[in-house]
Amino acid sequence: MTDRKIRVGILGASGYTGADLIRLACRHPNIEIVFATADRKAGKALADVFPHLGRLKVPNLIAIEDIEWGGIEVEAVFCALPHATSQKVVKGILHGADHSLVDELIVEDADDIASSIKGKIKVIDLSADFRLRDLETYAEWYGKEHDAPELQKIAVYGLTEIYRDEIKKADLVACPGCYPTAALLSLIPLLDAKVITGEDIIIDAKSGVSGAGRSAKEQNLFTEVAEGMHAYAIASHRHAPEIEQELSRALGQSLLVNFTPHLVPMNRGEYETIYVKLSDGVTADDLRAVLTERYADEPFVHVVEKGMVPASRYVRGSNDCMIGVFEDRIPGRAMIIATIDNLVKGSSGQAIQNFNLMFGLPETTGLEQAPMFP
Amino acid sequence: MTDRKIRVGILGASGYTGADLIRLACRHPNIEIVFATADRKAGKALADVFPHLGRLKVPNLIAIEDIEWGGIEVEAVFCALPHATSQKVVKGILHGADHSLVDELIVEDADDIASSIKGKIKVIDLSADFRLRDLETYAEWYGKEHDAPELQKIAVYGLTEIYRDEIKKADLVACPGCYPTAALLSLIPLLDAKVITGEDIIIDAKSGVSGAGRSAKEQNLFTEVAEGMHAYAIASHRHAPEIEQELSRALGQSLLVNFTPHLVPMNRGEYETIYVKLSDGVTADDLRAVLTERYADEPFVHVVEKGMVPASRYVRGSNDCMIGVFEDRIPGRAMIIATIDNLVKGSSGQAIQNFNLMFGLPETTGLEQAPMFP
Amino acid sequence: MTDRKIRVGILGASGYTGADLIRLACRHPNIEIVFATADRKAGKALADVFPHLGRLKVPNLIAIEDIEWGGIEVEAVFCALPHATSQKVVKGILHGADHSLVDELIVEDADDIASSIKGKIKVIDLSADFRLRDLETYAEWYGKEHDAPELQKIAVYGLTEIYRDEIKKADLVACPGCYPTAALLSLIPLLDAKVITGEDIIIDAKSGVSGAGRSAKEQNLFTEVAEGMHAYAIASHRHAPEIEQELSRALGQSLLVNFTPHLVPMNRGEYETIYVKLSDGVTADDLRAVLTERYADEPFVHVVEKGMVPASRYVRGSNDCMIGVFEDRIPGRAMIIATIDNLVKGSSGQAIQNFNLMFGLPETTGLEQAPMFP
Amino acid sequence: MTDRKIRVGILGASGYTGADLIRLACRHPNIEIVFATADRKAGKALADVFPHLGRLKVPNLIAIEDIEWGGIEVEAVFCALPHATSQKVVKGILHGADHSLVDELIVEDADDIASSIKGKIKVIDLSADFRLRDLETYAEWYGKEHDAPELQKIAVYGLTEIYRDEIKKADLVACPGCYPTAALLSLIPLLDAKVITGEDIIIDAKSGVSGAGRSAKEQNLFTEVAEGMHAYAIASHRHAPEIEQELSRALGQSLLVNFTPHLVPMNRGEYETIYVKLSDGVTADDLRAVLTERYADEPFVHVVEKGMVPASRYVRGSNDCMIGVFEDRIPGRAMIIATIDNLVKGSSGQAIQNFNLMFGLPETTGLEQAPMFP
Incomplete structure (x- = not known):
């Protein structure tokens, strides 16, 4: 073979x-x-x-x-x-x-x-x-x-x-899509395990410019993008229904998410900071445990240890997805950070x-x- | 004079x-x-x-x-x-x-x-x-x-x-601090006017590298920062208590916020995407109206029209703060985006x-x- | 007034x-x-x-x-x-x-x-x-x-x-033009003073991307420009005849130059490394002295001290031109480095x-x- | 095996x-x-x-x-x-x-x-x-x-x-060294074939920041490097004697070169624009022919066709060296452009x-x- x-x-x-x-x-x-x-x-x-x-x-x-x-x-x-x-x-x-x-x-x-x-x-x-x-x-x-x-x-x-x-x-x-990949790998196991609720999931996403493609548009010129950043397609990006579709399946009922993409002056890389509500009695450590176990044998999805923060450059050019879980200062909440190379994984x-x-x-x-x- | x-x-x-x-x-x-x-x-x-x-x-x-x-x-x-x-x-x-x-x-x-x-x-x-x-x-x-x-x-x-x-x-x-400036200019008038609640305020902040100062640290080398991004000081950044202090004053009672800063490969610029809960019966348009009125005579704070998205490059090098308000796909929520030059305003x-x-x-x-x- | x-x-x-x-x-x-x-x-x-x-x-x-x-x-x-x-x-x-x-x-x-x-x-x-x-x-x-x-x-x-x-x-x-400005400010006084010859003047120029204008072209997309560099318009850039025209006037006879522009991943800045032949008995220090005297009273043209190397970031956003002169390892030659902000000076x-x-x-x-x- | x-x-x-x-x-x-x-x-x-x-x-x-x-x-x-x-x-x-x-x-x-x-x-x-x-x-x-x-x-x-x-x-x-690799691959075959002279060889080199290593120095901070460029180690870089050693061997007698490195805001990449004098009766096309033949069977050295300009991004991450040859406007001269990834080739x-x-x-x-x- x-x-x-x-x-x-x-x-x-x-x-x-x-x-x-x-x-x-x-x-x-x-x-x-x-x-x-x-x-x-x-x-x-x-x-x-x-x-x-x-x-x-x-x-x-x-x-x-x-x-x-x-x-x-x-x-x-x-x-x-x-x-x-x-x-x-x-x-x-x-x-x-x-x-x-x-x-x-x-x-x-x-x-x-x-x-x-x-x-x-x-x-x-x-x-x-x-x-x-x-x-x-x-x-x-x-x-x-x-x-x-x-x-x-x-x-x-x-x-x-x-x-x-x-x-x-x-x-x-x-x-x-590139955004859904990182979001769904982070959230589906957590919804499956019922350790987070489906309420008020906020996905603050940042992408490199290659995600915008190679067509010649003024807004993607070097001079328009370098040395600055901005959000775009707020509440209207086509990756939102895709994310909602798969999360709704995992949750077992329809949900809406806040998905807000930003354009960052780098070629490659997608970085998603995801804000979630914990189910009763659950901690951020529990979330990490669920993801760690779920992806233990996966060659490309890496759940990092407590305290380590993923960076988009750690996966650049590879098919890797790196995921970290963090406590929130607000009780009953947690954060998941996931990063991939938008052109690869x-x-x-x-x-x-x-x-x-x-x-x-x-x-x-x-x-x-x-x-x-x- | x-x-x-x-x-x-x-x-x-x-x-x-x-x-x-x-x-x-x-x-x-x-x-x-x-x-x-x-x-x-x-x-x-x-x-x-x-x-x-x-x-x-x-x-x-x-x-x-x-x-x-x-x-x-x-x-x-x-x-x-x-x-x-x-x-x-x-x-x-x-x-x-x-x-x-x-x-x-x-x-x-x-x-x-x-x-x-x-x-x-x-x-x-x-x-x-x-x-x-x-x-x-x-x-x-x-x-x-x-x-x-x-x-x-x-x-x-x-x-x-x-x-x-x-x-x-x-x-x-x-x-x-630079982060509190953008966050507080956005949120204090909204809490004052009671159009948002103090619950679950999430401030997803992105900063250029000049915010890290000029001391020679490996983590701030060009090679460590360019072509990538990452969150840092998660749930532990010293600007969090400063933000909470002022927002608590505005709210009239103690609150905690989620403040999550990210390092972005640009020299200057601070960009905050803030996720809030609306008070009952309030819309995103109401928020924009409150801010627009509040800053109508201010020379440096500019609330942009509906539909326009602030970008950090629009304020680079100036003392301006640019603020936009957006609807959330999730009912009862809204987003405020504020940007300043971290070294100026x-x-x-x-x-x-x-x-x-x-x-x-x-x-x-x-x-x-x-x-x-x- | x-x-x-x-x-x-x-x-x-x-x-x-x-x-x-x-x-x-x-x-x-x-x-x-x-x-x-x-x-x-x-x-x-x-x-x-x-x-x-x-x-x-x-x-x-x-x-x-x-x-x-x-x-x-x-x-x-x-x-x-x-x-x-x-x-x-x-x-x-x-x-x-x-x-x-x-x-x-x-x-x-x-x-x-x-x-x-x-x-x-x-x-x-x-x-x-x-x-x-x-x-x-x-x-x-x-x-x-x-x-x-x-x-x-x-x-x-x-x-x-x-x-x-x-x-x-x-x-x-x-x-x-932006390129001629830096080149001519460097070279005209030297030809006037007859401290360099008109032979084999080589102008290796590097420019930020704003010089390419705001029209939407594939070649100027962020993704095409960031994290790399290249020469362009080799031996065919329209600034060459402009440079030659003015240098020929200063020399008193017609000359040709090598002018080779490069595109560098920065928004602003023009940086020219100019290689020249010294007239008999002249040193690099003599060149610096000629330029220093010539521009002593100029508000915008600054000839830096021996040993200091101009950088494009030292003039960014200003109308300044910064010029340095350097010895060459090859006897009878010298280098002049000049930098301006292409959009300003x-x-x-x-x-x-x-x-x-x-x-x-x-x-x-x-x-x-x-x-x-x- | x-x-x-x-x-x-x-x-x-x-x-x-x-x-x-x-x-x-x-x-x-x-x-x-x-x-x-x-x-x-x-x-x-x-x-x-x-x-x-x-x-x-x-x-x-x-x-x-x-x-x-x-x-x-x-x-x-x-x-x-x-x-x-x-x-x-x-x-x-x-x-x-x-x-x-x-x-x-x-x-x-x-x-x-x-x-x-x-x-x-x-x-x-x-x-x-x-x-x-x-x-x-x-x-x-x-x-x-x-x-x-x-x-x-x-x-x-x-x-x-x-x-x-x-x-x-x-x-x-x-x-x-990284600089000598690109310079020598370009020049040794030309000196061997006696199509260029050893006089006044000028190597204007541009490098990404990874060449400066990972040690924490103020001058290599993102903020010091991004959005600008500059020359450094003028007439004193330690790669000069290495280049001269090998070129002198190829020429059969001792020569000196002008080697001027510049730091460019990119992570990887080395780009050398080399200015040479042609031997009598030789053209830029002859130079290209010599190099093309010399490297015809090499897996990593690619001499590009007339008119195509190498760019550092074309070799990023690979062991390739890309070389182009160009006519000079000044008769009797030519240019060679060579690019490699400084960390790889x-x-x-x-x-x-x-x-x-x-x-x-x-x-x-x-x-x-x-x-x-x-």
């Missing part, structure tokens, strides 16, 4: 998520990148778009419509397309791969893709398109109806440590972790590298 | 607070710097310690013990000494200046200073030494008894917009603002400069 | 140069901003485009074509328009103001402007449009014929310390310095602020 | 060089870290000193004097000790390992080490102690006599691509590359990772 090369395609390779996916995939012993697409940069060599990856052996970037699905025999596709466009493409891939679904094909371009696919293809989707289980919630937050409701039903939410068994069997995995790394599960590989394959500091 | 030069001394001029005090004082039309002290750097020209201030006309740095109090006739002293050492020096100055207090003199070096002072000197203290009104609270958080309890009684807490009248008449002003600028009041000058004198961006 | 308000307009106020011009102008005791234009952001309040300047009293931004030249009676216009568009507008202004030039008017929109202007207007142009004295050189580097050759003849190159007398009498000042500050000269004001008016560090 | 674990020790593991060595070594399939020393931090777990490496399986840090040489059977030692202290320790190790050298032992503590060593140990030294072939040059630049002149004679200068054959057979490799990565050679492993083992951007 360890020598087998699994042929994969990457959709949307010209963004930072795509780049980090390629960075990691190229050292993965079981991945062979067969194609990589880029909308506006089709036809270019990867070296022209990402000079730092120039020496890797990756085919030139192509447009999605130029993929010759019939001949390439890929087994998996990583989809790092923009939100909303992902749906149609994934629809084509999965319907083409699974002929029992073809009848339901409606969308046109999906049809084209589907008709030429031979054999089964698994999809690891990094967009937000299949994360929200409830189609109405999707429509509310994304301002449109979902294009592939039948696929939303079969999609598995790819938070690896929580949904490992489902992911193993999935054909379509919807990788969580928050995106490309978790995608590969899920890929490993889906193909029966050791879960850490290709993800062993240590964080890079300074 | 506008032409009069008030002779001032600066104690502790070799730190960042001292440097910014000099930067601002040198454009102040009514300030003449008569001496500036620096412990380990005594004897050096200011240009050697702060080359950016090299062209300003400031006397060479001297040691505190070399100030010839008898001859200099200063009217005011800005004290930017480290916490705890400030007490003794201020004691000497004020006792020397006010002969009715001389009898209470105990501390030895204070005695030396006091005996040589002629005339009245007002002190603007930027340290934490006179901020805590309760001597037991001081002892608890600073691990020692207070050295000048009789002065603590006459010290006025220098949050200008809140204690303007007392400051005008004060001989000793204890300028607030959070320290040297507010000190000069208080100086202006104490000497009957227009409050904005020397503080008119616009923020610098980028 | 000190109380007189001179009515000025600012063309192109939505870029960083415009913002810094406004920041400085608003504390200038003799400037009243009558209008400020912004192409795509016309109609907006300054607060919407630059929230940090929101509290300043500046009229809303308008489009150039909406200026009512007939009624506003401005005496001076700062022109921070993009290169090439500046010519036409300046043409209209100056021809309108000086009726002896109307006959030469060709360009249409210039005509419109000109016909409505009453009274004399002086122009301080911050673009590159009037910097190159030779029209062929202009055409070669900018890829088009000059639109206002008759104005190029009357334009004065606004390097204040070198062309002070001409600037005082000028109607049109072409402010130097390299742009808006020098523009105001020239404005002061043109209107008979003390040269330092409005430019006295000390650098801001950290 | 590929499964064999070579037992190694790391001397000086608490600095950034040590940390990056461990980061890389832990993914190296043939390295087992048997001990790691840290002077002041002896007794601590690696997690306490470098939390980002906390999950790696590395023994606790110990003091050098507590290494039990007798029992550990290491085959190689990486020495990342401070300059000057390295000599004594290496002396003990090598004399102990090679009994023919024992007689020459003088230094006391070296003696202690030597007496307990069994078996042969190879040393990869990352300090400057064995880089200068000429003992007088060493004494001149380091202000002391060399403590192990007999070892200096057998030391091989570890610039892998240039001295590969000697390194394979060496017992002691002196890894080059400039230090720990090159050390492992040499280790691979010394132990007959494929040269790229453990160094395959792609650069990390952003």
Whole structure:
């Protein structure tokens, strides 16, 4: 098994998520990148778009419509397309791969893709398109109806440590957003264990700028971001319903959270300071004990000892998540601090972790590298 | 009046607070710097310690013990000494200046200073030494008894917009810490107006690195700070009791807050995201209205319109405080975001603002400069 | 004189140069901003485009074509328009103001402007449009014929310390580029004094990102710039001919220089390390002596003592230029290091310095602020 | 061979060089870290000193004097000790390992080490102690006599691509400084091919802050470094004699260079802009051709195509060196730009590359990772 090369395609390779996916995939012993697409940069060599990856052996970037699905025999596709466009493409891939679904094909371009696919293809989707289980919630937050409701039903939410068994069997995995990853890894075990209540959960989140993507916007210029910080998308960030969905499942009833993201002048890193209410008789130490036990055998989730404070730089470039628990000065409350690299555990790394599960590989394959500091 | 030069001394001029005090004082039309002290750097020209201030006309740095109090006739002293050492020096100055207090003199070096002072000197203290009104609270958080309890009684807490009248008449002003400044300007009017409750106030604070001072510590090296962030002093930062003291006064009863500071890779800037509970029937818009009205005539405190998000870079280098109010997704809650430059409104600028009041000058004198961006 | 308000307009106020011009102008005791234009952001309040300047009293931004030249009676216009568009507008202004030039008017929109202007207007142009004295050189580097050759003849190159007398009498000042400012202040006195040769002058320049402007380009995103550096426009930067023009004048014969700019992850600052050949028998100390004497009475140009190394942070936010001279290990050679804030002495500050000269004001008016560090 | 674990020790593991060595070594399939020393931090777990490496399986840090040489059977030692202290320790190790050298032992503590060593140990030294072939040059630049002149004679200068054959057979490799690595890889082939002259070579170098090490110095605080830049150690940096030594060998006669380092606000990265004189009739294209051919088969040195400009971020975190060649506007001159990650190819990565050679492993083992951007 360890020598087998699994042929994969990457959709949307010209963004930072795509780049980090390629960075990691190229050292993965079981991945062979067969194609990589880029909308506006089709036809270019990867070296022209990402000079730092120039020496890797990756085919030139192509447009999605130029993929010759019939001949390439890929087994998996990583989809790092923009939100909303992902749906149609994934629809084509999965319907083409699974002929029992073809009848339901409606969308046109999906049809084209589907008709030429031979054999089964698994999809690891990094967009937000299949994360929200409830189609109405999707429509509310994304301002449109979902294009592939039948696929939303079969999609598995790819938070690896929580949904490992489902992911193993999935054909379509919807990788969580970066913010939800850190928040949910911190909170789901605590709600499961009933050591915190679902009331007034406040997630004060700070992110590096790579989370904003590579598109040229004034607000993300160096000069606009360096030497300062600010909150954004207050009470309106699309990761909020995703967090609420999963926490509500864990709690067993619907809840709302305060999720407030901030932009911080660093490239990578996500840092969440989470304020919670303890259940009666519970202490911060109890919370730490619950998390420590829950993640004792996990290769990537590290609950630090009492007194140690996580820092985003301790996980930079790695698939690690570092979690600490702290007492609050206000009785009956506690704080959890969780940090990940938004492009790795928050995106490309978790995608590969899920890929490993889906193909029966050791879960850490290709993800062993240590964080890079300074 | 506008032409009069008030002779001032600066104690502790070799730190960042001292440097910014000099930067601002040198454009102040009514300030003449008569001496500036620096412990380990005594004897050096200011240009050697702060080359950016090299062209300003400031006397060479001297040691505190070399100030010839008898001859200099200063009217005011800005004290930017480290916490705890400030007490003794201020004691000497004020006792020397006010002969009715001389009898209470105990501390030895204070005695030396006091005996040589002629005339009245007002002190603007930027340290934490006179901020805590309760001597037991001081002892608890600073691990020692207070050295000048009789002065603590006459010290006025220098949050200008809140204690303007007392400051005008004060001989000793204890300028607030940088974190308390932003938090209290946001919260005191809301508690005063009873539009929020005192329960579960959470202050998630983020600071630039200049707040950590200029002493050479591994943890503040560029390489340790850049490209990452982390929380620190969780539930144990000395600004917590200061915030609680003032909020308790406003509320009319004792309260505890969650105050969690984070270090962010920027030089200047303080950004506080504050989570509060609304009183019954109150909305976030009501909070904004209270603050807008409260600060309508203030030259430095700006409550922004609904929808606009403050950013630390909008106040950089200026004495401004920018405040925004936001709805929470959780019913019955709201958020206030406040930002200042920690070295200006959070320290040297507010000190000069208080100086202006104490000497009957227009409050904005020397503080008119616009923020610098980028 | 000190109380007189001179009515000025600012063309192109939505870029960083415009913002810094406004920041400085608003504390200038003799400037009243009558209008400020912004192409795509016309109609907006300054607060919407630059929230940090929101509290300043500046009229809303308008489009150039909406200026009512007939009624506003401005005496001076700062022109921070993009290169090439500046010519036409300046043409209209100056021809309108000086009726002896109307006959030469060709360009249409210039005509419109000109016909409505009453009274004399002086122009301080911050673009590159009037910097190159030779029209062929202009055409070669900018890829088009000059639109206002008759104005190029009357334009004065606004390097204040070198062309002070001409600037005082000028109607049109072409402010130097940021890179040329630091290079020419360093080199012209040395060529004048014949202590260096004109051979193989190498200017290795490093700039902060604000020099690249505020337009949304992928290459200037935080993520593309932070944590790295690179050279750009090698042997092809448009500041090269400008430097060569002025150095050739000083040398008395044509010379070429190596000018190599680099982009460094900081907002502001320009740092030039200049490698030169000494004339026979000359030492680095001689160079320092020449510069020290030349700039002894200059308020903004500071030649530092032997051994002290300039740093860009020592001049940040100020109109200062700091210059140091160093021996080379290679006999017969030396190095000059010069640093300025690219947005101040390299742009808006020098523009105001020239404005002061043109209107008979003390040269330092409005430019006295000390650098801001950290 | 590929499964064999070579037992190694790391001397000086608490600095950034040590940390990056461990980061890389832990993914190296043939390295087992048997001990790691840290002077002041002896007794601590690696997690306490470098939390980002906390999950790696590395023994606790110990003091050098507590290494039990007798029992550990290491085959190689990486020495990342401070300059000057390295000599004594290496002396003990090598004399102990090679009994023919024992007689020459003088230094006391070296003696202690030597007496307990069994078996042969190879040393990869990352300090400057064995880089200068000429003992007088060493004494001149380091202000002391060399403590192990007999070892200096057998030391091989570890610039892998240039001295590969000697390194394979060496017992002691002196890894080059970070600055010399980029400069020499660029210039040696050009001097070898006689396409440039040895005259007036100017190396304008820019480095990230990690090159300054982890010791707590005011000048390396975030606040002192961020948002600015400056030159340092002008005409006096100890990497100058190292560069001159190797270039003189290539040229066949003694030469001096101008080497001017600058500190830039980034963690990692070294960027050298090198100005050279072409030999008669030679063009910049010829230089590129020489370098391209010379490095055609090298896995880590990449000569980029005409027109592409290297950027430090393209090699961050990797063992790559990227080199570009450019025409100068001044006839008869050209520029070479070379960039590396100072902690990898400039230090720990090159050390492992040499280790691979010394132990007959494929040269790229453990160094395959792609650069990390952003």
